[in-house]
Amino acid sequence: MALQKEHYKAFEAIVGAKNISEDPVDLDAWAWRSGQAAMAQDFKPRFEAILLPASTEEVQAIVRLCNKFGVQFKASSTGWGVYCDAGGPGCIKLDLRRMNRIIEIDEDNMYAVVEPYVIHAQLQAELMKRGLTCNVNGAGGNTSALPLAAHEGIGHMSGTCSIGERNQLAAEWVTPEGEIVRTGSLGALGEWFCGDGPGPSVRGIIRGNVMPLGGLGVYTRAAVKIYHWPGPPTMEVKGYSPDYVMQNPGNFLLRYLSWPDEEGRAAGIQELGESEIAFGTMGFNPNMVAASVATNNEQELVLAEEYSKEIVGPGICVVIAGNSPRDFAYKKAVLEQVIKETRATSLKAVEEGDVQTSFIWRFIRVTASIRETMRGTGVFGGEVFGTDSYLVQSNFIQHSRTDKKDLIDRGLVYPDNTDPFITSLEQGQFAHSEVLLRFTPAPDVAAAAMEYVGKANANAVNGHYGLPHHLFNDFQHDFFGPHTSNYTHWLREIKKSFDPNGVSEASNHITAKD
């Protein structure tokens, strides 16, 4: 279903002829699947046209026309994720690449205002020059720094730099009907410092539990909280890609700690949280550590085997960053005490010189997530679980581990030591977990991956573990709704109220069906 000529012309009048295309060469480029949650269908439905708006006003004008013409739209920033795809025909793409400015960095009030196509690596680099930093999504420094882009905004530094739902301050939202809503202090005072007032607080509506994933209008700007950075303005990195070696500026340390069982890991994370010494904590399995260190798959296999001999059970990466030599010495001493008290084992291979320092920078800039997830075959999937108390998450992944092992035994997914990851947030009380599957998306494997997600969902319901974050469609929402206070009723009401014409394409959110 191609766009009608007059519709195309009307959109063209908004963005200009150079910023709209319905040529197959452009459509197929976007139709190729994201590697995330890839299934046997590799080409997704084509968008009817790709548009490159440059401003909120252009986005608004496009959205209004979509309502007038009955054309669906879906916006995305860097576009990495299954939810950036079209669910079916009749949808145009708003690629927000031209909206790529850092609007403001307010050092005194510790926030930055960004447009959707500023990536985390850019924002973090600018902030470091000012003695500041930001949370970087676990997906990587290559993803949008907008705290409303895609997912929950959980990352390696979420222990000290929190997560998207807390980091989001005032925001600018083009609703599915084309109204521009300025939330929080922006709506009342024209300032960005607060997401909830004075002015309209619609945080719950625009975020939900898992974000609307492109299904509830377009977020065009937002303020994001920023944090203290204990390191230098830039990290000195020597060597040539991919063999980069960071020069340790001092006062930084990384350890990979493992414990014989989940109880041990929980105790370790609790102590680290209570002591507030960790700049970052991230749950990695041995293969993720190997993937991060290795510059290719061959090396990854070798390192994974080597590390597995030394790693005694569930583990985490810990980064310590001192504000001064004295602060660093204190934190290091506390870390050693935690290791001793909880009987943790530290992986010697990543304690060594360049391996350690380079790992620190990859960890902070979050440059290795692509290696850890996608390098295997170009795709990955699994269960992106929820955010809850540490022990709830810990119990959930123990169930899911068994189910993943079954797939491994059947040769359907890569045997990466079966260990799901869990990352503690805000100093340990809170956590997020995921179970990654690396696989070749052949039909049998894709079917098994879906079976696995079904089992994980059943575990979540039967174990009362709450809602996962991978609720990417009606089916999954409707599965969980009856078990969780029928939230789907309210989510659907929100969708209906704000998108009465159903133009904000919601195949990865919730549709307004009755």
Added chain:
Amino acid sequence: MALEDHQSDMESCCRCSACKFIPLEKITGYEHANVCPSISRHNFHSYSGGGRMGFGLGLVRGRVNYTPRTAEVVYDCNLCGACDVSCKYAMEFDVLEPLYAIREECVRNGQTVPVWDGLVKNMTKGGPTLLNPTGTRGQWAKDLEVKDYTRDKSQVIYHAGCLASYDEQSGQVAKAAVSLLSKAGLEVGIAKDKELCCGGRAYEMGYRDEAVAQAELNVARFKESGATELVTGCAHCYQYFKVLYPKLGLEHGLKVSHITEYLADLVAEGKLKPTKPVDMTLTYHDPCHLGRLSEPWIDWKGVQRERHMRVYDPPRVLRRGTYGVYEPPRDLLKAIPGVKLVEMDRVKEYAWCCGAGGGVRESNREFAAWTAGERMAEAESTGAEALVTACPHCVQTLAGNGSPLKVYDVVEILDKAI
């Protein structure tokens, strides 16, 4: 390799957009984070390495037909290889090789650029792959007392390249290069007016067959000469002789050096002594063909041995830009008294292209000029008085884009010092 042979690599694109930025570890601020001129200028995903993978798969699967826009998207790419380097920081597949294959596929299907058709036709008749060439081949060497290796045996061949042969300023650089080699006591041979285009630019434009035929002419001539070493002043020719010829299955048996490598060795050995001060603050631009694209070709054929990991029998080693020629030009500049070298944000394996690559300077001058303008602005931000580089194509493309900075070849600066 045909486009369908790259299917597995293209299918491995996960759409992460890493190909659009310099390696993430190297980003030091908001500015200069982009690495791909093509998508930076045109903004559609299709203009990125990853986007082109999607289109390439569309071609292989028969999903897309050629349109007038196809050629724009395919050919408005400098083939600079920056996407390939940034992708391979993390991933395990070739990006640039499928891009060459897409062009070949387009040419095979008659989707050509008329101006390139003319250039390639000219090459097959013994002419240069240059637009509106002035002068005559070999004019740069008319005052030089130097051997003609097509008649007299010479151990070392100096290949000037089309641009130096026909462009007066570039010719002066070639002349200086040969003079410096002579000062170091080296006897080199040149082909004078009989030098042939290396054919590499035709390959990049998608004309594989014509490029192979041209390469075969050169290989035959090199073999006949009895030489053991080949030195080029042009980064493009260097990459083609060193990397492309083996890739095309052609063995010339010569050790290939870029003039900066050769001169750096001569300076290190004390055979050339830069003693005259050149009091300038300079910034160095890495030519793509001398830098990330110049790693030796690795011929590989194998099979994936593990279902869920891209590991192969035999192991597949990818070219990642790690071993390009980055230090010799810098070593030369550092050896010159008075020169202060300041670096741009995007250097070495993640340098921003000058704009000339992939035939873009001939097919879309506006895009080439824009790309060059971006680079010159970056150079200006370093506080340098001039930009220096090591390729005549870069010099010609970067100069004259409204920047107050002068543009030199490294050889010119070294020549001032000796």
